[in-house]
Amino acid sequence: MDGPIVRIVPDELHIQDSSFYDTLFPKAGRVDKYDWMANRFSSDLAAFTTPSAHVHMIRRKALNPFFSRQRILEFEHVVREKVDILIEHIDQYRKTAQPFTLSRGFMALGGDVIMQYCFSLNYNHLNSKDFETTFHEPFVAISAAGLLSLQFPIIPKILLSLPESLIEKMEPAYALLFRLQSDMRKQISKLLESPKGSSSASAEESKNPSVFSELINDPELPPSEIKLRRLQDEAQVVVAAGITTVGWALSVGAFHIINQPEIYGRLRRELESAIPDPDQELSWSDLEKLPYLTGCIKEAIRLSYPVASRNPRLLSKPLVYKDWVIPPRTPVSMTIADISDDEEIFTEHDKFKPERWIGYPKARDGSPLDRYFVCFQKGTRSCVGTK
Ligand code: HEM
DSSP, X not given: OOSSEEEEETTEEEEOOGGGHHHHSOSSSOEEEOGGGTTTTSOTTSTTTOOOHHHHHHHHHHHGGGGSHHHHHHTHXXXXXXXXXXXXXXXXXXXXXXXXXXXXHHHHHHHHHHHHHHHSOOOOGGGSGGGOOOSHHHHHHHHHHHHHHHHOTHHHHHHHHSOHHHHHHHOTTHHHHHHHHHHHHHHHHHHHHSOTTOOOHHHHHSSSOOHHHHHTTOTTSOGGGSOHHHHHHHHHHHHHHHHHHHHHHHHHHHHHHHHXXXXXXXXXXXXXXXXXXXXXXXXXXXXXXXXXXXXHHHHHHHXXXXXXXXXXXXXXXXXXXXXXXXXXXXXXXXXXXXXXXXTTTSTTTTSOOGGGGSSSOBOTTSSBGGGGOOTTOOGGGSOSOOO
């Protein structure tokens, strides 16, 4: 097994060449996913799992407005409220000199923010004792089951036919997942039953309408797309995709910053000079202009390896790679970690080096380093939650 192209399973090729990423994940044109992989998380009707580029486009178009920069900025005050709760708890641990697991705090934060945004529901994981309750365990259990389901697609079907109480005994982490699914079902059913154009009672309670209360009223979505099962799949994927990625990136970033006094000191100095009065908050629009903070965020995401699996794509046109021409619709994959770990691009790739992102850095091949920041993937099927 040598060279940049490897046939990793009988019908799939894998390419290891960072400069080819933009070609396999283009910004336009028909890019299908591999249908063999669609149902491994038992949510085959979500935009993320949809194999067909055409159906994906319909689903993605409906999701995009909720994740625009403007919409996220309007929600900033809620994120701050939740962050303040986390900080209060950390302060208590500090005062009482009690150890605690910071990564659990970040998972709780991610869960509370995303459930509030998507459903106007407050799961209040941030106030569970020692952040005991988070979505971390159920989503890890789903990911592990997903690997098995990929090879044995019968498994999710069998699991889904068993009583929930039995599955909970086999894997207790599923208890929280079932609660989440049941809440989503109830919430979506309530929204579906409410007259078109009106928002649900729970959405009214919130200062912000929720993603799903609006999605259901999207006039451009065909009726077949506004069905309970389909919306439940979408909700589960949005929640799963957002919580563990963000929670883990924050944990990895905090680990490196806390353990390296030089990095901690430089970040602190940048923040202190930008926020001379700690009672005067700086908005996200101002924070994102701070170069060292931005470098820390990018390194945290790069080194958290958010999506570690390979990502096969099927393109409708022949793919030309060096001397090879790959026939249309051949599943071809690349893996984000291969690019994030490419020593030719990120020297000392395993080191947390925020300064590598400062200024307008270039990779050795002369392209902007940002070209190789592929943690959100690229092109038509890249992450919807980048803002
Ligand atoms: C550090 C943060 C995050 C990273 C690094 C990340 C990374 C990714 C990647 C690599 C994909 C493509 C996966 C694939 O196709 O196999 C993806 C898709 C997706 N992400 Fe994220 N994500 C992050 C945060 C979020 C957040 C906060 C949300 C929403 C609350 C979100 C929602 C989604 C959705 C819905 C998709 C599917 C998009 C589609 O197929 O059109 N992600 N993400």
